[in-house]
Amino acid sequence: DQQVKQNSPSLSVQEGRISILNCDYTNSMFDYFLWYKKYPAEGPTFLISISSIKDKNEDGRFTVFLNKSAKHLSLHIVPSQPGDSAVYFCAASGRTGANNLFFGTGTRLTVIP
Amino acid sequence: DVKVTQSSRYLVKRTGEKVFLECVQDMDHENMFWYRQDPGLGLRLIYFSYDVKMKEKGDIPEGYSVSREKKERFSLILESASTNQTSMYLCASSPGGGLVNTEAFFGQGTRLTVV
Secondary structure (H helix, E strand, O other): OOOEEOOOOEEEEEOOOOEEEEEEEOOOOOOEEEEEEEOOOOOOEEEEEEEOOOOEEEEOOEEEEEEOOOOEEEEEEOOOOHHHOEEEEEEEEOOOOOOOOEEOOOEEEEEEO | OOOEEEOOOEEEEOOOOOEEEEEEEOOOOOEEEEEEEEOOOEEEEEEEEOOOOOOEEOOOOOOEEEEEEEOOEEEEEEOOOOHHHOEEEEEEEEOOOOOOOOOOEEOOOEEEEEO
16 A cells, blocks of 8 residues: 555646645654655655654755645755756655655656756 | 665566675665665565664565675575566665664666566
8 A cells, every 4th residue: 555645647847937746645653754856777866855843844946845734745846947857756754664765656757948 | 975886787687587686885874675666656665674684574575585694785686587577676775773864875776677
């Protein structure tokens, strides 16, 4: 059963506009959330994270918002650039096992020049 | 910088072969993971290890085994490769040792094709 869900398989955005990627989770024990970016034929690279004690974390053009009551998080990229075109994975972890990360199915972002 | 290195970028194996995928990390991390990535399914955890010689099953361990004889090395073994194991395999590591809320660092991936 998928505990982390990304319901949009793909998203296209014009260069310079905002990209909003969404993620939902079901397990209320998750307390740490991450976004990874993946290019084809490469491993995922960490982008940004947020702890459950916060509702927003910002790093340059990237901002992650967490709504715990709705079990929802989103990644905002502004302004979007063509180099942002990649697959974005949402992940979550709780204090179990080896802090395993549970991943969503990914959203392919295409930024159109 | 943390480096996680997977021994092969691309592999082609025959059905029934025993396949070894090797992963090495250089940051003295305690936790190591093997995932596979398939279109529409995201990253699914096969096995993980939180210490030398320790291993735990993930969500899809069937048809796989692992070995962790040294802290820096985590091997994934396909006992008898089948075509449904054609996939991108990703190794990752994270600090562990009581540290929580840390990201995992991934290798570059191994694209395995079983024919």
